Amino acid sequence: MSKVMEYAIRSHIHLAIFSFVYILGLYKANQYAPYYALMFAFGILSIYNFHRLWKLRRGDLPGVILNWLEANKASVIFLSIISLLLAGVLYARYFAQNYLIHLLCAICVLVCILYVYRIRRYSLREIPYLKIFLVFGIWYFLLHIMPHMLFKSLLFPVEGFLLLFAVLIPSDMKDIDYDPEEMKTIPQLIGTNNSLKLMRFLSILGICYSVITQSNFTLPWIMSFTYMFLLTFFHSRINKDYYFVWVDACFLIVGVVLLLS
Known part of the structure; x- marks a missing residue:
């Protein structure tokens, strides 16, 4: 596998691109769909890579990923920060419409933080039976529920x-x-x-x-x-x-x- 392809997979760029196209297809009739798709893609790049960086700090990564991340740490940090800023700008510019959306998005961000940050013994992802349902809940909300609130269409x-x-x-x-x-x-x-x-x-x-x-x-x-x-x-x-x-x-x-x- 080429280094470019490996970087795209390890840094979740592939998932950001796939998700961008998915959202763009789902909501293509809405003029704001490209902005929402971009916000979601940048959100993936920021959150997923910050998770990796936090696990690196804690030494909680498989050997192959640990070695790759140590070799590419600077670029992944840059990618995470830039993506977070761009996602925030897009949200503030186009989708910060009411307090309910603010509240729900804040809950999503809090869950994403506690997903890897341990309080006492466990982070959220380490609680038995919970991991896939947490990820599913966040993704389904952002892919279907929030667009329904913004675009008035549950597709x-x-x-x-x-x-x-x-x-x-x-x-x-x-x-x-x-x-x-x-x-x-x-x-x-x-x-x-x-x-x-x-x-x-x-x-x-x-x-x-x-x-x-x-x-x-x-x-x-x-x-x-x-x-x-x-x-x-x-x-x-x-x-x-x-x-x-x-x-x-x-x-x-x-x-x-x-x-x-």
Whole structure:
């Protein structure tokens, strides 16, 4: 793998790009969608990389990521700070509309901080059974609930729910050898093979729902869920440290096809 590609994956640039296209596709009819998509992408780059930097300080990273981050620490710090500033500017300029949005966003930021910052024994991510549901809650709020509050349109809530939950599972599969057993993540509870079966089930459920509802935008979801379903059969052939990247591309598929529709 080239150093550029590795940097894009390790610094979450790939996820920021995929998410930007996904949001842009979902809300393409709204003139503020590009600004919201950019804000979300910069938010990913800032929060996810600040999490990594905090874990580096605490010495709580797998060896490969630890070595990479130590070698690229300065650029990751710069990327995190610039992204945080840009996300803040976009929020203040376009989306700071009322106190309820301020409150909900403040809660999201607080959860993101406590996700890695330990109070006494645990950070939020280390509380048993909680990790994936915290991440899911933040993402679903930012992808569907907040745009509904801003744009007055709740788009694809069921399809987005199923896709998001399925996409998050491989991240825990990747960390199964590093997360403490007490965290009780889905792969720790049911194993890698059953986690893949759960992804297949969610994919089939998503395909069936898309076919039954027969909306004008069925194709993007069917393509994305089908791609995920097929991808579960190639887990053993893909480097386990990068399998999640292939799954993250489900966002890209939906976004691109919606933009072309």
